[in-house]
Every structure is written in structure tokens, then in C-alpha cells.
Amino acid sequence: MRVTIKQIASKLGVNPSTVSRALSGKSGVSDRLREKIVREALKMGYFPDMTAMGLRKGHTKVIGVLIPDISNPFFAQAVRGMEKIFYPMGYQLILCSTEENSEREAANLRMLVSQRVEGLLSAPVDSGGNSVIYRKIHAEGIPIVFFDRLIPDLKLSSVITDNEQGIRDLMEYLHRRGHRKLGIINLRGRSFTGKVRLRSAIETAEKLGIEIRQEWIKDGNSTQSEAYEATVQMLSLESKPTAIIVNNNLMMLGTMKALRDLKINVPKDVSLVGFDDSYWNQIFDPPISCIAQDPEQMGLIAATMLLDAIFHHAKPVQTVLKAHFIERESVSVIS
Amino acid sequence: MRVTIKQIASKLGVNPSTVSRALSGKSGVSDRLREKIVREALKMGYFPDMTAMGLRKGHTKVIGVLIPDISNPFFAQAVRGMEKIFYPMGYQLILCSTEENSEREAANLRMLVSQRVEGLLSAPVDSGGNSVIYRKIHAEGIPIVFFDRLIPDLKLSSVITDNEQGIRDLMEYLHRRGHRKLGIINLRGRSFTGKVRLRSAIETAEKLGIEIRQEWIKDGNSTQSEAYEATVQMLSLESKPTAIIVNNNLMMLGTMKALRDLKINVPKDVSLVGFDDSYWNQIFDPPISCIAQDPEQMGLIAATMLLDAIFHHAKPVQTVLKAHFIERESVSVIS
């Protein structure tokens, strides 16, 4: 059985509360006794019981993290950034993968509250169908910070990338290189980032005089396989765009594979740029120019904001991060 | 403030224990009263308090997971497999990234026990320096399953890949294609998988009559950047191997980049095979032949074994998974 503070106490013939004081470094215990207690605790293999401490003190030192897909390096790196903040503070992260499913998200959210997490870091599921639960949790006094995505009708804290700016940078670059016909492999149409990036592309196209035909906008559903299909379809069209924007890292893999299978040369036959910079962009032949976000930084900032909310009851803040363009060799010059 | 069972009880003029019974689906409450209680709980926004339940019942429905690096897709996918088992059972995973650091591992381990996790899934830090703590935790009655790696002197449950078989398959393939001079970009030399794979390569080389000179064995330290350096060094040697084995997915990225920068053609100038199959192997030019593990499956099996240990007190089991060879186009035929 587990060693408790009580057992240590009775073994040493002192009171449990004295053991508690000694072990948690509180004042009010003589140095000699404290040392004796600490030694005995070590010898008996005592592990403090956080659930009991949590119950008593009202805080658990646990943070809940919700991400849609852990095997996407983007989110994995974001979590890494959060770890960097929370680990040194002795906080634990409970990580939940929602698999882009509202019901799972709701279930996870309920669980997390039940676990008495002190705060929540979430990249909410695209449908945004759980705003009621989020609101309720917020009302309970549990701070929430959204990252990468947000639910527009909730005025909570968030850290997202400046998607509009990113798309504009990408398109201005293509425009400078002479491209006037643009195709888009978009994220799931209903998703927050998908909507924002597409709208921004259409607006920018109008401004710059770039053509984006309806048939050049394909929904890659955020997955590798569907991006593959979408790319194949787009490039079997009678009249094709001269350049393609792929709207996230995973879909870029699908598009790359399609291009290879179709033996279409980049950038000679078609130019390619991406939103997100993952490992693979720079080892593709040719290396892919793209808009790079910094997910680790995003996680770090989200975590910092959450901490601020937990300790200083900071008011909700909306943070927008700049993404930056990385030029490589995937875009031709059209004269 | 948080809604408690007591508040619901006093609101309805019944006893807390009745509310507890009603809410947890226990028998001994009339249907009418139960319905009334459930409705009120919902209305008041009641979330059960798992820490209190855990304290009372002695189990927390939380599993601790230790991985060395969350941004490595291999481990991310393993976690995904674990999620698949535990999510439907209402268990939560606390994920800790040890960053290949023994002290962090020890700290995380202590924390996890303090959180009263019901079981532990761990890919232990390479040095194996925490066997004492693992042993202690096991002695506490908390089941442990190692995955991907293990600590040889601990006879606990584990799921690992048949690394020897993998290396043999790779080398027999190279041998059939006429290769007799082999270079290796190895994992961190002290690591479990690094040691096993290297030893296996040397043994197999002897058996098959393949030459592996000392200078053709480079330590890539499991990272992209050091694998880059290692590759550059190996290929600037006077006499080079005709084929290279890269011993994990992240290092493959470094090697690929080095090869591109050096303008060395694969497989014409040098052949290339890898241990692990990540996203990028198939979009490189040429696609890379490799030994593929199935990390998600590994996570799934580890989770299943842990469950077995938790519920049926199953004895420690050592599981070894077969890896399978995927032929692509990165190896030339030498006649």
C-alpha cells in the first residue's frame, strides 16, 4: 500500500500535521525534527498525494490541453512550447486529442473540468459547436486560452497567426513573379483557418488582379489523402492555374506526392507555395517557398497568457502573431 | 464557486448520499427522484470532482505517459494509439516530454505518482539512469509498460520493435543488390535502440561479408542537424561506402538535406535506406526504401497491455513487434 503522511507520523511518534509542515517546507518545525522526518519519508518511499492536496488546497497544478490531431507536427510543437513554460513551474499537462470531433471535444472538456484543471489551452474543433460548454467553463472561473484557432462569438483569450497577412505575402510574391492564375488547396471549408485564408485569398486576388476560378478552389479537407485527390483533379483541368497555394503542412505532403506521380515539374510546369513550414518543405525537390508560423512560440505565448490569467486574473487578450515568408525554389518567373 | 453534490442535495432537500447514488447510476433511488436530481444537476452546471472521487475510491482514471520528444512524429503517433484505447474507457493521459533528460524523467515520474496515475507508459530516457525509481514505482503497485525502448535490467512489461530483424532485412536487401560497403548514421551511441541496431549491423555485416569501416560509423545523435554533419563527413572521405543506413526518421531529414546540398545523387552516387518510415520518405526524390515500424500500433498494444495489468494484474510481458521492409527507389543495383 501507499505510504501516507500518517504512517510516517506514527512511526516517528509525532503528529501528521507536523510531518506535513516539515515535508512542505513550512516554518514551525525544529530543524532537527524536520531532518528526521524528511529522512524517514525518503526511506519509506513517500510520494505526496496531489489529489488529496488538490482537494484540500483547491488547486491541482494540472493544465488541460486540447488539440485536434497530435500526429500533426504543428500541434506537437505547440505543446512543446507549452511544456517549456509549465514544466519548470511544476505543472502537468493533460493532453487530449479531439480528432476534430465535437463530441469528443465536449467529452474531453467535461473530463478536464472534473479533473479540476486550473486552466485550459485549446485549439477548438472547427465546427465551433461547443461554445456553450466553453462559456460555462469560463463562467466557472477556469481560464481558457485558444490557440491557432478561435471561436468567433467567444470573447476569450487567444493566440492566432495573422492569416490574412500570410496569404497576402504569399500572393504578392506570386504576383511579382508574374503569376496571374492561382489555384488553392484549401483546408476543410468550414474551419476557422480555412475560411479566413480563403476569404483573404479572394480579396487579395481582386486587389492584385489575380484570377481564381471557382474550379481552382479545392477542398483538401486538411488531410494528405484528400489534398492528393484535389491536386490531381485541379491539374487535370483543361485550363490550369500557373501557381498553387497549399493551405497547410499535411496537405502539402499530398500535393507533393500527386505532383510526383503526375510527373509534373515544379516550378517549370506549375509553381507551388505553402502555408506552414514543416520538416519536409526544405527537402522536397525543389524546396518549397512558404509562409512559416512558429508553433512552439505560439504554444509558449498561449501558456504564458494562461499563467497570467491563473495568477493575476488577467482580462482576456487577443494576440495575433506575424508569420514570415521563406523564399526557396518552388516558384517560377513568368514574363 | 463550483457546484457540489451537497448544494444539489440541499436545494432539493435530500441527502448528499442520495444525490451521489442518483448521479453515479447506482441502484437504490426511485426513478422519479433520480430524474429530478439529474435534471437539477444539469441545470446547476454540476461537474463531478474527480480528485475527490479519486481520493475516496482510490483510483483516478489517469494514465501517465512519458516520451522523450513530442515533436517526433514517431512518438506522437504512438500516443495516438494509446488515446484510441484509453479515450473510450474514460481515462485521461498525462503526457510528459522528458527531452531525453534523466532528471526531467525522474521529476516527471515523481509527479505522476503523486498525481496517483493508475499506470505508466514510458519510452525511458536512453541513459537508463532511473531504474531505481521505476523499480520503486513498480513496487508501489503501479503497473508500467515500456515502449520503443526498455531498461535491460528491469524485467517489466515492454513493447519494442524487432530491431535486429529490421537491420537484417535492410542489409540483406542491400547485399542482394550488390552492396558490400556500408555506412551507418547511428542514433545516439548510448541509446538502447542505437546500441541494438549497431550491434546487429556489425554482426550481420560479418555474416554477409559486408564491410563497415570504423570511419563509416557516424553518430548522428538522433538529431537532424548532427545527422547532416555526420553525412557530410562520411561522404567527404577518401573511400566511401556505396550505401548508407540512417537509423531513424529525424536523422533521415538531415541526411537528405546534406545529400541535396552536396549534390550527391541517390541512388546513382550512393544508395540510402532508413529505419522508420515517416511522412517524408515517400516524397523525397527518389522515394526512400526503409524499414517501417508502426508506432500507432505500438502505442495501442502498450496501452492494451497496461490495461491488462491494471485490471487483471497480468504478469509482466515482453512483446516484440515485427517491422516490415518497404521497397522504393533509393537503392541502386551494383553488378
Place this chain on the structure above:
DNA sequence: CTGAAAGCGCTAACAC
């Protein structure tokens, strides 16, 4: 079928 009471492991307020 429902209520009363005890207790999980810990800490904090109050005595002495």
C-alpha cells in the same frame, strides 16, 4: 428507498 456518519490524505486554523 433514503438518511446519517465515517473517512480517503492532506493542510490550515487554532490551541497549548
Place this chain on the structure above:
DNA sequence: GTGTTAGCGCTTTCAG
């Protein structure tokens, strides 16, 4: 500087 007591929110006997 140390002991006593109460209670965090819940479940589980045991009564009635």
C-alpha cells in the same frame, strides 16, 4: 515548536 481539530467533495457502509 508541536498537537488537535475540522473539512476539502465524494462514496460507502450501516441504520431506519
